[in-house]
Amino acid sequence: MLQQPELIFDFASDHFNSSQVYLEYPAVVVEQVPHQHLLSYTGLTDEQSQTEDHHELLKVEPCESGEEETMETLVAADSLLNMDCVDTLSLEQHYSQAFLPSLSDVITAPVTQVTVSAEGVVGAIDQSQWLNGERPAAQLQSKKRAGKKARHRRAESPTPDIKVKKDKYNKGNTLYLWQFLMELLQDRQVCPRYIKWTDPQAGIFKLVNSKAVARLWGKHKNKPDMNYETMGRALRYYYQRGILNKVEGQRLVYQFTSLPEDMVYITDGDCGKEEEDDDHDRSGNDEDVC
């Protein structure tokens, strides 16, 4: 019934260990980062370094029936996306570098509408990598998790130690736009509402509320003037990089050329349903969307 916070922490730290190496250092402050929210994106200083704003914004109203995208919901969703909860933190780890070979392969696989993901499940840590393929794949990864065994003490020390990771991948909070969109696609706060799959298995999604998505993106990047026109340009650059395709004829509809191994798909018909393979007792945080 109750979930042990220790487990969660263990999960988180273990997770980090598997792909990151930057938490070896004792408590060295490499550099001061001006913005706290930027810091918290690193996922290490999360619990302590939350700003007050986020505390309020965190408690999101389950589901506002209003179709209008209010600023509150947007911000709240954003904060939920980027920090504060372990689940989303672990999500970032999913976006290492690899891609699936191709979507056609995925389609042939007996994939159901709902794919189980490792988030929140202690023990399913190792599937934080994507299947590797031979896309243009601007990024290639040889092997992450070398024999590094950093053990991470997650104690509530009153001294907020600031760590800045200097990894080759994903410096700081640098979620790429395509990663960010995938996060959105897996977040019930925004998925059916602002962005949604139209054909999950084909990687086709629609920016139902382009304005809202752009605003979330702008918030993430700290670009208050972000809009769909600008974000769309970035999206269009993905064409030539083989990350995205445009679904022509359908406005606001794009397609990922490849998908992560353990994407959690949220579809319309799947509103109140949770996707869980095990029937573990769910802690009482169930709040259904819609």
Add this chain to the structure above:
DNA sequence: CCGCGGAAAC
């Protein structure tokens, strides 16, 4: 409003 890609800045 959406979509496109060149160009340049960041």
Add this chain to the structure above:
DNA sequence: GGTTTCCGCG
């Protein structure tokens, strides 16, 4: 390098 910003055009 990955956008961001701006633009002319469709």
